[in-house]
Amino acid sequence: MRIAIIGAGFAGLSCAEELVLAGHQAVLLDKGRGPGGRMSTRRITTVCGEASFDHGAPYFTARDRTFRQAVAAWERRGLVQPWPIGGLEAWVGVPSMNAVVKDMASRQDVRWNTFAQGLVREGGLWSVATDTGLHGPFEAVMVATPAEQAAPLLSLHDLEMARAASLAKSKPVWSGAFVFADPLQTPLGLFRDRGIIALGVANRIKPHRASAECWVVHADSQWSTDHLERPAPEIAAALLDAFFQALELPRVAPVEAVTHRWRYAFPPESSLKSLWNPTLGLGACGDWLLGPRAECAWLSGRSLARAVLSRSFASVSSRPAS
Ligand SMILES: Cc1cc2nc3c(=O)[nH]c(=O)nc-3n(C[C@H](O)[C@H](O)[C@H](O)COP(=O)(O)OP(=O)(O)OC[C@H]3O[C@@H](n4cnc5c(N)ncnc54)[C@H](O)[C@@H]3O)c2cc1C
Numbered sequence: 001m002r003i004a005i006i007g008a009g010f011a012g013l014s015c016a017e018e019l020v021l022a023g024h025q026a027v028l029l030d031k032g033r034g035p036g037g038r039m040s041t042r043r044i045t046t047v048c049g050e051a052s053f054d055h056g057a058p059y060f061t062a063r064d065r066t067f068r069q070a071v072a073a074w075e076r077r078g079l080v081q082p083w084p085i086g087g088l089e090a091w092v093g094v095p096s097m098n099a100v101v102k103d104m105a106s107r108q109d110v111r112w113n114t115f116a117q118g119l120v121r122e123g124g125l126w127s128v129a130t131d132t133g134l135h136g137p138f139e140a141v142m143v144a145t146p147a148e149q150a151a152p153l154l155s156l157h158d159l160e161m162a163r164a165a166s167l168a169k170s171k172p173v174w175s176g177a178f179v180f181a182d183p184l185q186t187p188l189g190l191f192r193d194r195g196i197i198a199l200g201v202a203n204r205i206k207p208h209r210a211s212a213e214c215w216v217v218h219a220d221s222q223w224s225t226d227h228l229e230r231p232a233p234e235i236a237a238a239l240l241d242a243f244f245q246a247l248e249l250p251r252v253a254p255v256e257a258v259t260h261r262w263r264y265a266f267p268p269e270s271s272l273k274s275l276w277n278p279t280l281g282l283g284a285c286g287d288w289l290l291g292p293r294a295e296c297a298w299l300s301g302r303s304l305a306r307a308v309l310s311r312s313f314a315s316v317s318s319r320p321a322s
Helices: 008-019 065-076 100-105 148-153 159-167 219-228 233-248 294-312
Strands: 004-007 025-029 042-047 049-056 080-082 090-093 109-111 114-124 125-130 133-138 140-141 171-180 190-194 199-201 211-218 258-266 273-276 282-284
Touching: 004 008, 004 125, 004 133, 008 025, 008 100, 025 133, 042 171, 042 258, 049 171, 049 211, 065 080, 065 294, 080 100, 090 100, 114 148, 125 140, 140 148, 140 294, 148 159, 148 258, 148 282, 159 273, 159 282, 171 219, 171 233, 190 233, 199 233, 211 219, 211 233, 219 258, 233 258, 273 294, 282 294
Parallel strands: 004 025, 004 140, 025 109, 140 282
Antiparallel strands: 042 049, 080 090, 114 125, 125 133, 171 211, 171 258, 190 199, 199 211, 273 282
């Protein structure tokens, strides 16, 4: 079966891996410039040299047995390392957070810079209308984007799926990355919940990162919601103030300040796992169907692939895949 997967984040790629392993052909379409999604790493050149920062998920946890097996395999291949400083069962990608997603994407047919605008169903086959033209035909389509981006794609074809997606309201996060010319005079490399900052992490406490003094801070969801539409320079200044207050240090100017607005950072918890309509050949996966963690995204992708592989196209209705 030829299958389109919209979204090449952790969920879409996990789904693709399983489907391709079973002999299907998967084409992934992603609006991003490269691999990562919400596990992405940004690289910039500064006057102090190259700096890279994980500005989405700073680490991930591995609690589920199947996911832990996958993580162990990535560890053997040098793609992740345990990161106890982040908490129990915490891991980080090496040399950057997007290492695993990048590796998974390298083995799939991914079309980057391709924004899916709509799904067209004709004669029992699917096409995906994108800003680069029509892609298809496909026998099935999997939507592996955040809920808010999935809802408009699903709505013309499966109202129940679209309803589930529109009920999953994600919380936003403003993130800031600051590069300093000299190491800051603090023994801390990670802090949580100080003022408006939910999390601050220095690159130097992660393995295999470049040596520049680079910090990533995440504003808490309430502050991010209240300031969602503010201009980036204003956000950078506010985050920097809050950062120095949190560390009780005098303010110094960074050599580089970069912000990113994650509009759909954290979906609510869910028990749906994934959604699959075998009659239409339409599915959905992503962290919004399980919980706001990378592990949940991966498990949701697997859940959808297994539902596709185990159910025939002849049966009716789109119900949560068990
Ligand atoms: C600030 C922040 C902090 C986080 N902290 C943690 C943490 O500490 N621990 C943890 O486990 N998790 C954390 N997470 C959550 C984790 O990153 C996500 O759960 C996980 O990455 C979700 O994967 P996904 O594949 O479901 O979605 P995504 O990674 O969002 O992937 C979806 C993909 O779909 C693409 N896309 C969207 N719409 C379209 C379209 N119309 N056409 C084409 N492509 C499209 C996007 O470009 C993207 O690549 C954090 C996330 C953020 C943002």
